[in-house]
Amino acid sequence: MTAVVTPPAPEDAGPDDVPMVLHSAPSGPDRVFSGVLAGSSGIVLFLLVGTVGFLCYYGWPALRDGGIHIFSTTWSPDSGHFGMLPFLAGSVAIAVIGVAIATPISLATGLMINEYAPRRLKPALTGVIDMLATVPSIVYGFWGLQLISPLQAAPARWLAENLGFVPILRTPSPGQYVKSIFACGLICAVTIIPIITSVSREVMAQTPRDVREAALGLGGTRWGMVTSVIFPFSRNGILGAVLLGLGRGLGETMIVVLVLSSANQLTDKLLGPGGLGSIAQEITDNFESSSPIYKSGLILLGLALFLTTLAVNIIARQIVRRSEAYAS
């Protein structure tokens, strides 16, 4: 029964259980085996290098024609305008809205599973959260298009009518509040919740038990223990989890493709259709039917998306790793 209460780190891998380092010349078959292992690792490496290489190669014509103007606002590749800003801004806006909605919910869920729920339910609850990540995103997109997008229109209208002095709380198409950037962010939050929950939950579970018990033993409430012990201890890990969620939101494709209705314009009005675009949607909609130079522009967009996501993910993983190393 003790196994049930152990923290994630396996207890039998104590300090005495580290494999010895052997120094001997490897035999012939071992050298071949080592080569096979390194070769398969090389294929994984090729995925990254190959993706960047192919995207650069096929995106080069657009980059050459666009030059510095790829950071302008006019997108019309067939007439030589490669302004990517409306799409970049739209993808970032959706991810940020998604993360802003998902973060408090995920932290609450993580705390609930770790600290509040009965211990017996823990495996079942983490299973349900993992299940949330398993439902295909096209199903979320279809569900969002048919149910959530119309459902969020009334609150969005209320926001626009009463808090419309805030720039982002307006609609680009007067009177319409469905299929907006906000609706996409709302639905993306559902796919972001599992990743933030699982990463931050694991980080928060590594808070040393004695410090937590000390906080409670001194007469603190549970919430006091959470704010004064768990949050400071796992601050970095939570930041990493949020960044991972941001990466997930940036890369979300099918939800945005199905839900968003855009006019590829740079605008700060997020509550209605016909504003900012999204990289994933622009690629999906036009890739099959476009001219070679248009395709090149789309591939350039893909490269921008890939590099942004990659940077966010690498930073996030680094932060999470460091925080885990600090904990152990």
Added chain:
Amino acid sequence: MSQLTESHTPAPPTPPAPPSRVDGEPRNDRPIRQRRIAPEMVAELGGSAVSALAMVWLVFNLSGVSAPLGFGFCWLAAFLTVYGLLCWRRHGVVAMKDRLATVAIWVGALLAFIPLVAVISYVVLKGARAVFSDFPHFFYADFSNYTLSAPTSAVGAGAAIVGTVEQVGLATIITVPLGMLTATYVVDHRNFFSRVVSHVVDAMSGSPAIIAGLFVYLLWVVPHHQTGKSGLAAALALSVMMLPIVTRAAQEVIAIVPGSLREASLALGSPQWRSVLRVILPTARVGLVTAVILGVARIAGETAPVLFVAGGSPNYNWNPFSGQQDDLPLRVYQMIFQAGGNARNDAWGVSFVLVLVVLTLFLLARLIGASGPGRSLAPWRVLRRGPQRSGR
């Protein structure tokens, strides 16, 4: 050392009282269960909820506003205010903060579970009719009979199921050996290259799905022109998605194989390759199988990678190596953008099949993963054993 922190009931203790009695070392070092839900606490919660409901209902009725979502939101806000005031007057400000936080955390967690229930019940509600109206037919018919006026009973997901099974199967065949070997390399070899590979796997496991599709399109379909779109190309795109997922999970599983087993095998004179294939991987097999099934469940529903490379086809195509092929997510996508008729109903039907497949795989993985390391994976054994409590 007692383990108090994880054992609390939803209702928190009052602040001045110590969280639990500690009479020496608890037996077996198990947390002390503290199940104290005072009737008073229930009364405070219930009373606040009812009074908040009454207030909000009165305000909404008097002003004549009709907004169900707004009503719910206002009710929650009013409830928190009333309950906070009540706790503040009766128990002081520290207890108020603790109780409000408890309520907020439970509400937040509930918000995370609502979408899952909502999406699954919505899919079942919309899709079950399409699937079961003409029961087995929907599972073997294809979409060749689809017209604007065709009823749902004329079409079916058969061709798409064949495509998904073949593409995901091929992707698994490609990915599993590569993923296992890479994971072994990263865990066993501590050098610069393995650290780079480990970071690349981490970074790639979060990369956008659409990029995998673009990559395989440029790598495979462009050199082969129009004949390049096939089940194999789709399988390649899915492999690009699946490899990092499987490698990451396998890494974690292989890393916790006890070092003593490794040493014992080497000390008995076994070469490195034999100790990996005969000792380490078999010891970790339960975790590895779980990792693979979870990877399969994750990619079986991916639409974006196969969008440009599978081609899609309303008819059966049993050969994944030539000709365009359909699969479940792609069929859903195409039916959503099909104008009019029963297209949306058909799309819900296919979505239902897709969710059924994915969640079955997921539950299978959980069931296998719940059994201990190194145990038999024969289905009858797994089922008879039933799920066990896992330490995670």
